[in-house]
Amino acid sequence: MNLEIRHLRVVCAIADTGSVTKAASLLGLAQPAVTAQLQRIERSLGGPLFERGRHGATPTALGELVLARARVVLPAMRGLQEDAAQLTGTRVRPNQWRIGAVNGPILGGLMSRLAAEKDGVEVLTHPSHWADQLCDLAVAGRLDFCIVGVCGDTVPGTPEDGLTWREIAIDAIFVMLPESHPLADRWEIDLAELADAQWASMPGDGCFGDCFAAACARAGFTPRTMYEMDIGNAVDAVLSGHAVGLCKATFRRVDGIATVPLAGGPLRWRHLLGWHPRSEAAGYADVMLAHAAAAYAESAARNPQYLQWGKANPQFGPRVSIASR
Structure with missing residues:
Protein backbone atom coordinates (compact mmCIF):
# COMPACT_ATOMS: atom_id res chain seq x y z
CA MET A 1 0.00 0.00 0.00
CA ASN A 2 1.30 3.45 -0.88
CA LEU A 3 1.00 6.02 1.89
CA GLU A 4 -1.35 8.87 0.89
CA ILE A 5 -2.40 12.24 2.28
CA ARG A 6 -5.64 10.78 3.66
CA HIS A 7 -3.60 8.29 5.70
CA LEU A 8 -1.58 11.09 7.27
CA ARG A 9 -4.83 12.80 8.25
CA VAL A 10 -5.93 9.66 10.07
CA VAL A 11 -2.68 9.45 12.02
CA CYS A 12 -2.84 13.12 13.01
CA ALA A 13 -6.48 12.85 14.04
CA ILE A 14 -5.76 9.89 16.35
CA ALA A 15 -2.82 11.73 17.92
CA ASP A 16 -4.79 14.97 18.35
CA THR A 17 -7.86 13.32 19.92
CA GLY A 18 -6.11 10.54 21.81
CA SER A 19 -8.38 7.76 20.54
CA VAL A 20 -9.56 6.02 17.40
CA THR A 21 -13.20 6.59 18.34
CA LYS A 22 -12.78 10.36 18.75
CA ALA A 23 -10.68 10.52 15.58
CA ALA A 24 -13.46 8.78 13.66
CA SER A 25 -15.94 11.41 14.88
CA LEU A 26 -13.56 14.22 13.90
CA LEU A 27 -12.99 12.75 10.44
CA GLY A 28 -16.66 11.91 9.87
CA LEU A 29 -15.94 8.20 9.43
CA ALA A 30 -17.16 5.03 11.09
CA GLN A 31 -14.89 3.84 13.91
CA PRO A 32 -14.26 0.38 12.30
CA ALA A 33 -13.18 2.13 9.08
CA VAL A 34 -10.58 4.24 10.95
CA THR A 35 -9.33 1.16 12.81
CA ALA A 36 -8.95 -0.72 9.53
CA GLN A 37 -7.11 2.22 7.92
CA LEU A 38 -4.72 2.49 10.88
CA GLN A 39 -3.97 -1.24 10.66
CA ARG A 40 -3.19 -0.92 6.94
CA ILE A 41 -0.94 2.09 7.60
CA GLU A 42 0.94 0.24 10.35
CA ARG A 43 1.43 -2.81 8.12
CA SER A 44 2.76 -0.54 5.37
CA LEU A 45 5.23 1.19 7.71
CA GLY A 46 6.30 -1.97 9.49
CA GLY A 47 5.22 -1.33 13.07
CA PRO A 48 2.66 0.13 15.47
CA LEU A 49 2.16 3.90 15.50
CA PHE A 50 0.28 4.07 18.83
CA GLU A 51 0.23 2.37 22.18
CA ARG A 52 -3.18 2.03 23.85
CA GLY A 53 -3.36 2.67 27.57
CA ARG A 54 -5.47 4.19 30.32
CA HIS A 55 -4.81 7.65 28.97
CA GLY A 56 -5.71 6.85 25.37
CA ALA A 57 -3.59 6.35 22.27
CA THR A 58 0.03 7.51 22.70
CA PRO A 59 2.40 7.69 19.71
CA THR A 60 5.27 5.21 19.59
CA ALA A 61 8.69 6.30 18.36
CA LEU A 62 7.63 5.35 14.84
CA GLY A 63 4.38 7.25 15.38
CA GLU A 64 6.27 10.37 16.46
CA LEU A 65 8.37 10.18 13.30
CA VAL A 66 5.28 9.89 11.09
CA LEU A 67 3.54 12.73 12.94
CA ALA A 68 6.53 15.04 12.61
CA ARG A 69 6.55 14.54 8.84
CA ALA A 70 2.77 14.67 8.54
CA ARG A 71 2.53 18.02 10.33
CA VAL A 72 4.83 19.46 7.69
CA VAL A 73 3.31 17.73 4.68
CA LEU A 74 -0.40 18.40 5.38
CA PRO A 75 -0.19 22.23 5.67
CA ALA A 76 2.11 22.28 2.66
CA MET A 77 -0.37 20.30 0.58
CA ARG A 78 -3.26 22.51 1.70
CA GLY A 79 -1.26 25.61 0.72
CA LEU A 80 -0.39 24.06 -2.63
CA GLN A 81 -4.06 23.33 -3.34
CA GLU A 82 -5.14 26.85 -2.42
CA ASP A 83 -2.36 28.48 -4.47
CA ALA A 84 -3.12 26.25 -7.45
CA ALA A 85 -6.83 27.09 -7.24
CA GLN A 86 -6.05 30.82 -7.27
CA LEU A 87 -3.66 30.43 -10.19
CA THR A 88 -5.88 28.28 -12.40
CA GLY A 89 -9.20 29.90 -11.50
CA THR A 90 -12.52 28.15 -10.89
CA ARG A 91 -13.85 27.85 -14.41
Whole structure:
Protein backbone atom coordinates (compact mmCIF):
# COMPACT_ATOMS: atom_id res chain seq x y z
CA MET A 1 0.00 0.00 0.00
CA ASN A 2 1.30 3.45 -0.88
CA LEU A 3 1.00 6.02 1.89
CA GLU A 4 -1.35 8.87 0.89
CA ILE A 5 -2.40 12.24 2.28
CA ARG A 6 -5.64 10.78 3.66
CA HIS A 7 -3.60 8.29 5.70
CA LEU A 8 -1.58 11.09 7.27
CA ARG A 9 -4.83 12.80 8.25
CA VAL A 10 -5.93 9.66 10.07
CA VAL A 11 -2.68 9.45 12.02
CA CYS A 12 -2.84 13.12 13.01
CA ALA A 13 -6.48 12.85 14.04
CA ILE A 14 -5.76 9.89 16.35
CA ALA A 15 -2.82 11.73 17.92
CA ASP A 16 -4.79 14.97 18.35
CA THR A 17 -7.86 13.32 19.92
CA GLY A 18 -6.11 10.54 21.81
CA SER A 19 -8.38 7.76 20.54
CA VAL A 20 -9.56 6.02 17.40
CA THR A 21 -13.20 6.59 18.34
CA LYS A 22 -12.78 10.36 18.75
CA ALA A 23 -10.68 10.52 15.58
CA ALA A 24 -13.46 8.78 13.66
CA SER A 25 -15.94 11.41 14.88
CA LEU A 26 -13.56 14.22 13.90
CA LEU A 27 -12.99 12.75 10.44
CA GLY A 28 -16.66 11.91 9.87
CA LEU A 29 -15.94 8.20 9.43
CA ALA A 30 -17.16 5.03 11.09
CA GLN A 31 -14.89 3.84 13.91
CA PRO A 32 -14.26 0.38 12.30
CA ALA A 33 -13.18 2.13 9.08
CA VAL A 34 -10.58 4.24 10.95
CA THR A 35 -9.33 1.16 12.81
CA ALA A 36 -8.95 -0.72 9.53
CA GLN A 37 -7.11 2.22 7.92
CA LEU A 38 -4.72 2.49 10.88
CA GLN A 39 -3.97 -1.24 10.66
CA ARG A 40 -3.19 -0.92 6.94
CA ILE A 41 -0.94 2.09 7.60
CA GLU A 42 0.94 0.24 10.35
CA ARG A 43 1.43 -2.81 8.12
CA SER A 44 2.76 -0.54 5.37
CA LEU A 45 5.23 1.19 7.71
CA GLY A 46 6.30 -1.97 9.49
CA GLY A 47 5.22 -1.33 13.07
CA PRO A 48 2.66 0.13 15.47
CA LEU A 49 2.16 3.90 15.50
CA PHE A 50 0.28 4.07 18.83
CA GLU A 51 0.23 2.37 22.18
CA ARG A 52 -3.18 2.03 23.85
CA GLY A 53 -3.36 2.67 27.57
CA ARG A 54 -5.47 4.19 30.32
CA HIS A 55 -4.81 7.65 28.97
CA GLY A 56 -5.71 6.85 25.37
CA ALA A 57 -3.59 6.35 22.27
CA THR A 58 0.03 7.51 22.70
CA PRO A 59 2.40 7.69 19.71
CA THR A 60 5.27 5.21 19.59
CA ALA A 61 8.69 6.30 18.36
CA LEU A 62 7.63 5.35 14.84
CA GLY A 63 4.38 7.25 15.38
CA GLU A 64 6.27 10.37 16.46
CA LEU A 65 8.37 10.18 13.30
CA VAL A 66 5.28 9.89 11.09
CA LEU A 67 3.54 12.73 12.94
CA ALA A 68 6.53 15.04 12.61
CA ARG A 69 6.55 14.54 8.84
CA ALA A 70 2.77 14.67 8.54
CA ARG A 71 2.53 18.02 10.33
CA VAL A 72 4.83 19.46 7.69
CA VAL A 73 3.31 17.73 4.68
CA LEU A 74 -0.40 18.40 5.38
CA PRO A 75 -0.19 22.23 5.67
CA ALA A 76 2.11 22.28 2.66
CA MET A 77 -0.37 20.30 0.58
CA ARG A 78 -3.26 22.51 1.70
CA GLY A 79 -1.26 25.61 0.72
CA LEU A 80 -0.39 24.06 -2.63
CA GLN A 81 -4.06 23.33 -3.34
CA GLU A 82 -5.14 26.85 -2.42
CA ASP A 83 -2.36 28.48 -4.47
CA ALA A 84 -3.12 26.25 -7.45
CA ALA A 85 -6.83 27.09 -7.24
CA GLN A 86 -6.05 30.82 -7.27
CA LEU A 87 -3.66 30.43 -10.19
CA THR A 88 -5.88 28.28 -12.40
CA GLY A 89 -9.20 29.90 -11.50
CA THR A 90 -12.52 28.15 -10.89
CA ARG A 91 -13.85 27.85 -14.41
CA VAL A 92 -12.19 26.83 -17.66
CA ARG A 93 -15.08 28.11 -19.77
CA PRO A 94 -18.48 29.57 -18.85
CA ASN A 95 -20.41 26.59 -20.27
CA GLN A 96 -18.19 23.93 -18.77
CA TRP A 97 -18.82 21.82 -15.66
CA ARG A 98 -16.18 19.66 -14.02
CA ILE A 99 -17.82 16.78 -12.16
CA GLY A 100 -16.12 13.96 -10.30
CA ALA A 101 -18.06 10.79 -9.55
CA VAL A 102 -17.68 7.35 -8.05
CA ASN A 103 -19.39 4.41 -9.73
CA GLY A 104 -23.14 4.96 -9.59
CA PRO A 105 -26.39 5.53 -11.49
CA ILE A 106 -26.42 9.35 -11.63
CA LEU A 107 -23.65 10.83 -13.77
CA GLY A 108 -24.90 9.81 -17.23
CA GLY A 109 -28.42 11.10 -16.67
CA LEU A 110 -27.09 14.29 -15.09
CA MET A 111 -24.95 14.98 -18.17
CA SER A 112 -27.93 14.58 -20.51
CA ARG A 113 -30.08 16.90 -18.37
CA LEU A 114 -27.39 19.59 -18.31
CA ALA A 115 -27.01 19.32 -22.09
CA ALA A 116 -30.78 19.61 -22.58
CA GLU A 117 -30.95 22.65 -20.31
CA LYS A 118 -28.55 24.76 -22.35
CA ASP A 119 -26.91 24.38 -25.77
CA GLY A 120 -23.15 24.10 -25.82
CA VAL A 121 -22.74 22.81 -22.28
CA GLU A 122 -19.68 20.61 -21.86
CA VAL A 123 -19.23 18.25 -18.91
CA LEU A 124 -15.72 17.12 -18.01
CA THR A 125 -15.83 13.99 -15.87
CA HIS A 126 -13.34 12.57 -13.39
CA PRO A 127 -14.15 9.00 -12.30
CA SER A 128 -12.69 7.54 -9.13
CA HIS A 129 -13.25 4.72 -6.64
CA TRP A 130 -12.13 7.02 -3.83
CA ALA A 131 -14.37 9.74 -2.43
CA ASP A 132 -11.49 11.40 -0.56
CA GLN A 133 -9.63 11.88 -3.84
CA LEU A 134 -12.61 13.74 -5.29
CA CYS A 135 -12.84 15.86 -2.12
CA ASP A 136 -9.22 16.93 -2.54
CA LEU A 137 -9.85 17.94 -6.15
CA ALA A 138 -12.92 19.98 -5.16
CA VAL A 139 -10.98 21.73 -2.38
CA ALA A 140 -8.22 22.53 -4.89
CA GLY A 141 -10.74 24.09 -7.29
CA ARG A 142 -10.22 21.41 -9.93
CA LEU A 143 -13.79 20.06 -9.67
CA ASP A 144 -17.05 21.99 -9.46
CA PHE A 145 -19.09 19.12 -8.00
CA CYS A 146 -18.51 15.64 -6.57
CA ILE A 147 -21.00 12.78 -6.70
CA VAL A 148 -20.01 10.19 -4.13
CA GLY A 149 -21.59 7.38 -2.13
CA VAL A 150 -21.41 6.38 1.52
CA CYS A 151 -23.26 3.70 3.46
CA GLY A 152 -23.20 5.37 6.87
CA ASP A 153 -24.40 8.71 8.18
CA THR A 154 -21.09 10.53 7.71
CA VAL A 155 -19.78 12.57 4.78
CA PRO A 156 -16.45 12.19 2.94
CA GLY A 157 -13.36 14.22 3.65
CA THR A 158 -12.67 16.16 6.84
CA PRO A 159 -14.30 19.21 8.48
CA GLU A 160 -11.25 21.25 7.46
CA ASP A 161 -12.11 20.65 3.79
CA GLY A 162 -15.05 23.04 4.14
CA LEU A 163 -17.14 21.26 1.51
CA THR A 164 -20.94 21.36 1.52
CA TRP A 165 -22.77 18.02 1.14
CA ARG A 166 -26.40 17.33 0.28
CA GLU A 167 -28.15 13.99 -0.04
CA ILE A 168 -29.36 13.16 -3.57
CA ALA A 169 -30.96 9.79 -2.89
CA ILE A 170 -30.75 6.68 -0.76
CA ASP A 171 -30.26 3.49 -2.75
CA ALA A 172 -31.10 0.04 -1.41
CA ILE A 173 -28.47 -2.68 -1.70
CA PHE A 174 -29.68 -5.73 -3.61
CA VAL A 175 -28.02 -9.07 -4.25
CA MET A 176 -27.00 -10.32 -7.70
CA LEU A 177 -27.69 -13.99 -8.39
CA PRO A 178 -27.47 -16.10 -11.53
CA GLU A 179 -30.97 -16.61 -12.89
CA SER A 180 -30.54 -20.34 -12.28
CA HIS A 181 -30.09 -19.80 -8.53
CA PRO A 182 -32.96 -21.29 -6.46
CA LEU A 183 -33.60 -17.89 -4.80
CA ALA A 184 -33.43 -15.82 -8.00
CA ASP A 185 -37.21 -15.62 -8.51
CA ARG A 186 -37.97 -14.49 -4.95
CA TRP A 187 -39.62 -11.13 -4.21
CA GLU A 188 -37.00 -10.54 -1.50
CA ILE A 189 -34.43 -12.60 0.39
CA ASP A 190 -33.53 -12.70 4.07
CA LEU A 191 -29.80 -12.09 4.40
CA ALA A 192 -29.55 -15.18 6.65
CA GLU A 193 -30.59 -17.36 3.70
CA LEU A 194 -27.24 -16.53 2.09
CA ALA A 195 -25.09 -17.41 5.09
CA ASP A 196 -23.09 -19.99 3.10
CA ALA A 197 -22.39 -17.70 0.14
CA GLN A 198 -19.15 -16.18 -1.05
CA TRP A 199 -19.52 -12.48 -1.87
CA ALA A 200 -18.40 -10.03 -4.56
CA SER A 201 -18.55 -6.25 -4.22
CA MET A 202 -17.12 -3.15 -5.92
CA PRO A 203 -14.01 -1.60 -4.30
CA GLY A 204 -14.10 1.50 -2.13
CA ASP A 205 -12.45 3.06 0.92
CA GLY A 206 -15.53 3.75 3.03
CA CYS A 207 -17.15 1.67 5.76
CA PHE A 208 -19.31 -0.54 3.51
CA GLY A 209 -17.36 -3.69 4.33
CA ASP A 210 -17.85 -3.06 8.04
CA CYS A 211 -21.55 -2.25 7.56
CA PHE A 212 -22.01 -5.47 5.58
CA ALA A 213 -20.24 -7.52 8.26
CA ALA A 214 -22.45 -5.90 10.91
CA ALA A 215 -25.60 -6.70 8.92
CA CYS A 216 -24.48 -10.31 8.58
CA ALA A 217 -23.81 -10.48 12.34
CA ARG A 218 -27.32 -9.22 13.03
CA ALA A 219 -28.59 -11.98 10.72
CA GLY A 220 -26.64 -14.55 12.77
CA PHE A 221 -23.61 -15.40 10.63
CA THR A 222 -20.13 -14.27 9.55
CA PRO A 223 -19.61 -13.92 5.79
CA ARG A 224 -17.27 -16.55 4.38
CA THR A 225 -15.37 -14.47 1.83
CA MET A 226 -15.66 -10.96 0.40
CA TYR A 227 -14.00 -10.34 -2.97
CA GLU A 228 -13.42 -6.73 -4.07
CA MET A 229 -13.83 -6.64 -7.86
CA ASP A 230 -14.56 -4.20 -10.62
CA ILE A 231 -18.08 -4.47 -12.02
CA GLY A 232 -17.10 -6.68 -14.96
CA ASN A 233 -15.34 -9.28 -12.83
CA ALA A 234 -18.11 -9.19 -10.22
CA VAL A 235 -20.68 -9.97 -12.92
CA ASP A 236 -18.52 -12.84 -14.20
CA ALA A 237 -18.16 -14.25 -10.67
CA VAL A 238 -21.94 -14.18 -10.23
CA LEU A 239 -22.68 -15.69 -13.64
CA SER A 240 -20.24 -18.52 -12.93
CA GLY A 241 -21.98 -19.23 -9.63
CA HIS A 242 -18.78 -18.55 -7.69
CA ALA A 243 -20.16 -15.64 -5.66
CA VAL A 244 -23.26 -13.68 -4.75
CA GLY A 245 -22.88 -10.04 -5.76
CA LEU A 246 -23.81 -6.92 -3.84
CA CYS A 247 -25.11 -4.07 -5.98
CA LYS A 248 -27.17 -0.92 -5.82
CA ALA A 249 -30.86 -1.39 -6.55
CA THR A 250 -30.37 0.86 -9.61
CA PHE A 251 -27.84 -1.57 -11.12
CA ARG A 252 -28.54 -2.00 -14.84
CA ARG A 253 -29.97 -5.35 -15.88
CA VAL A 254 -27.46 -7.91 -17.21
CA ASP A 255 -28.60 -10.98 -19.14
CA GLY A 256 -28.42 -14.07 -16.95
CA ILE A 257 -28.42 -12.16 -13.64
CA ALA A 258 -31.30 -11.46 -11.28
CA THR A 259 -31.15 -8.64 -8.74
CA VAL A 260 -33.24 -9.32 -5.63
CA PRO A 261 -33.99 -7.05 -2.62
CA LEU A 262 -32.82 -7.93 0.86
CA ALA A 263 -35.77 -8.12 3.24
CA GLY A 264 -36.01 -5.07 5.48
CA GLY A 265 -33.36 -3.15 3.55
CA PRO A 266 -30.47 -3.85 5.98
CA LEU A 267 -27.92 -2.14 3.71
CA ARG A 268 -28.13 1.21 1.97
CA TRP A 269 -26.03 3.53 -0.15
CA ARG A 270 -26.41 7.32 0.23
CA HIS A 271 -25.66 9.29 -2.94
CA LEU A 272 -24.26 12.73 -2.06
CA LEU A 273 -23.50 15.89 -4.02
CA GLY A 274 -20.60 17.98 -2.73
CA TRP A 275 -19.16 21.38 -3.64
CA HIS A 276 -17.09 24.18 -2.15
CA PRO A 277 -19.37 26.94 -0.81
CA ARG A 278 -16.98 29.68 -1.96
CA SER A 279 -16.67 28.39 -5.51
CA GLU A 280 -18.37 29.96 -8.50
CA ALA A 281 -20.30 26.72 -8.97
CA ALA A 282 -21.96 27.04 -5.54
CA GLY A 283 -24.60 29.38 -6.96
CA TYR A 284 -25.82 26.56 -9.20
CA ALA A 285 -25.83 23.88 -6.49
CA ASP A 286 -29.61 23.69 -5.94
CA VAL A 287 -30.26 23.22 -9.64
CA MET A 288 -27.48 20.63 -9.93
CA LEU A 289 -28.91 18.77 -6.94
CA ALA A 290 -32.40 18.66 -8.47
CA HIS A 291 -30.98 17.42 -11.80
CA ALA A 292 -28.99 14.73 -9.98
CA ALA A 293 -32.11 13.55 -8.12
CA ALA A 294 -34.02 13.39 -11.41
CA ALA A 295 -31.19 11.38 -12.98
CA TYR A 296 -31.37 8.95 -10.07
CA ALA A 297 -35.16 8.62 -10.42
CA GLU A 298 -34.79 7.89 -14.14
CA SER A 299 -32.27 5.16 -13.36
CA ALA A 300 -34.51 3.65 -10.67
CA ALA A 301 -37.46 3.62 -13.08
CA ARG A 302 -35.58 1.12 -15.29
CA ASN A 303 -36.09 -1.48 -12.56
CA PRO A 304 -39.87 -2.03 -12.12
CA GLN A 305 -39.25 -4.43 -9.25
CA TYR A 306 -37.36 -1.70 -7.36
CA LEU A 307 -40.25 0.74 -7.88
CA GLN A 308 -42.76 -1.78 -6.52
CA TRP A 309 -40.52 -2.80 -3.63
CA GLY A 310 -39.87 0.88 -2.87
CA LYS A 311 -43.57 1.51 -2.21
CA ALA A 312 -43.27 -0.76 0.83
CA ASN A 313 -39.86 0.70 1.72
CA PRO A 314 -40.23 4.48 1.46
CA GLN A 315 -36.94 5.11 3.25
CA PHE A 316 -35.28 4.63 -0.14
CA GLY A 317 -35.37 6.92 -3.19
CA PRO A 318 -34.67 10.61 -4.00
CA ARG A 319 -34.32 12.95 -1.03
CA VAL A 320 -34.85 16.29 -2.83
CA SER A 321 -37.32 17.83 -5.25
CA ILE A 322 -36.78 16.64 -8.79
CA ALA A 323 -36.02 19.06 -11.60
CA SER A 324 -38.19 18.88 -14.72
CA ARG A 325 -36.76 19.05 -18.21
